[in-house]
Amino acid sequence: EVHLVESGGGLVQPGGSLRLSCAASGFTFSSYWMHWVRQAPGKGLVWVSRIDDDGSSITYADSVKGRFTISRDNAKNTVYLQMNNLRAEDTAVYYCARRSGYTDYDLGYWGQGTLVTVST
């Protein structure tokens, strides 16, 4: 069974940094692209970033480009999101997600999310 568990969220001051982790199990991690998606309180889903199976291809949403870095460690079955220069508008639940297996372009499996709060 596919299992994704995010961790690393918490309270951070504006301008600060945080690293999120997503531990994967139940599938061959090194064969799948991984995504981060966020959702501000009471708001909609926003795609953040994607990393391909070996980390050679990475894309970001414009809103986080230059501040966030996605990476993965296939030996540890973990994907990361390093978030720097955090702003109040980055406050959100951050989900990691994986495609379903039917196609490369959906998000079929999701973690439970980890909350990041950027505030003084």
Place this chain on the structure above:
Amino acid sequence: QSALTQPASVSGSPGQSITISCTGTSSDVGGYNYVSWYQQHPGKAPKLMIYDVSNRPSGISNRFSASKSGSTASLTISGLQAEDEADYYCTSYTSSSSWVFGGGTKLTVL
């Protein structure tokens, strides 16, 4: 990377059908057959309902169907049930090798 456009809310009575639209551009919805739809209940992670415009994953009721015409995708739920009340999001792959979500639609079952 502008969000895809969805109606903020739709409603219907049990047994009725509703349709949620999702409008993008030729750089996303109109350019690729990679539209997917998600259902999200309060406090829960999203759930994949439709992939690649019109395909249902295993276990998803055939009351859920979807299509695309030009740069607008649509999700139809027939035979509305109380448990269908949730937020629904569309997403599309884009020409920038990124993904973009719609703003979400709150479905109320009256």
